[in-house]
Each structure stands twice: as C-alpha cells, then as structure tokens.
Amino acid sequence: MKINWGTGIVLAFISFIAFILYFVVRMSTDDRANHDLVTEAYYKKELAYQAEIDAQNAAATNSAQLIVEKTKDGLLVRFPENYNYKHITGNVSLYRPSNRHLDFNLPISLSNSHLLIPDNRLVDGRWDITINWKHGKDQFLHKEKIVY
Template identity: 30%
Template structure:
C-alpha cells in the first residue's frame, strides 16, 4: 500500500467517525437541565425572602402520607397552591389549589400520581405575608 491510499483510507475512516458521532448526538435524549434557569435567577431574591419567612414565622407545614392521600397541616388559615414536580419526567408535574378545612388541614388524593420521588413546592399567603416551602417526598 502506498501513501496516497493510506491517507484516503484514514480520511474516510475519520469522516465516518465524525458522521457517526453527529448521528449519535441527535439520537440521545435532551439534557436534563432547568429550562427556566434565567427566569428563576431573576426572581431568586423574592423566593429566598418567602422561604426565609417560613423559618422566621415557624410556619413549616407538617406533611404526612396516609394511604392514598397526602395530608398537609398548617399553623394558620391560608390560601395558595401546591406543585408536585417529578424529577424524572416533567410531563407528570401537577398543581393543585390549597383548600384547608377548619383545622387548617389540606388532604390531597395522590392515587393517580406515580410512585417514587417527587419535589413539593408549596406557595401560600396568610396575613399579608407570602410563604414558599420545598420538600422532597417519596410516594409509595
């Protein structure tokens, strides 16, 4: 084999390698990053203040899984919402309004939610103050 054939063979192999990597790059699933990273960065201070308000007022909700329901107990009357976020599949994310009873307890059915890890984000208001609380739970 002479030099010309070796160079052409090497270039063909290199081009096939680059083409295969290009095809593979488009076949893999999308990156697992937060698509709203910049928007969340702009509201970070507001969210931080709301999370700090939970600690200041000692308003951390008590979260219990009872059978096929999730019970949240708050210290005061409130209005707000809860968001269930599935780390492994964004399409399963759900939001529910908080409707507490007379004892400031909210009971949510979780039978339709997949078992496994979920990130809870609870937003609520009481007495002109805004609160934000995050917790990871495992639904069984």
C-alpha cells in the first residue's frame, strides 16, 4: 500500500496529538506531582491583600525595615533598634514552595532586638519568609524570598 502526502500529514498530526495527550494524562495522574493551591485558604487570603500592602508601606515610611541574614546558627531576624523589643509581638511564617510539609510558623517573643530561627528547622533551598509584627498600634509586614 502506498501512502500519499495527505495521508502522511494526517498520520503525523494524529501521532503528534496522541503524543501530547499521553504526557497530559501522565502528568495529571502522577502522584509525585502536587497540584494543590499555594495555600489552603487562597481566596480568603486574597481578600486581605490590601491590609498587607498597607502594612508593608507602613514599614517603609516608619523606618521599620527588618534585616534577615543567614548565620551559622540559623536565620537571624534583626528588628529596628528604635523600637522597644519588649513591645514587639507578631508571627514569623516560613513557607517552602516545593514542600508544604516543611512550612511552619513561629510566634515572636523577643528577649533582645533580634530573633534567631534555629538551623535545624531549615532545609537547604528556597524559603518565603513573611514577618507580621506589631509595635503598639502600628502593624508592619516584611516579606522576603531567601535561599538557605
């Protein structure tokens, strides 16, 4: 049987479509790939986004910028010296984009002007750190992406 050009092109298209569909089905049913939303309460968190923007702007205008640095003991978060550390409260959230089981939150309780997150809690790789902190009535927010 001789195959003409038209039949060859149709067979090429059909085989290409079958090839693509094979990978789509394989990736959508693969247990190794996690297809969850980034956070559990994605839409609820999205509604509070303007409050986050306001808190970040407040930190920028009130010279309340935090310094996050990697040390041999862990991750060191330095709070501004012009704020009394005894009146600082809040929460530190560390989010691991590649594995949600490594995510954790820490309450802020300071005995001096810095907070140390121990090295044993942090696995090498990318982390998104979000620090919500409050001094008196002022609400501040610091977001940063770090590679540990």
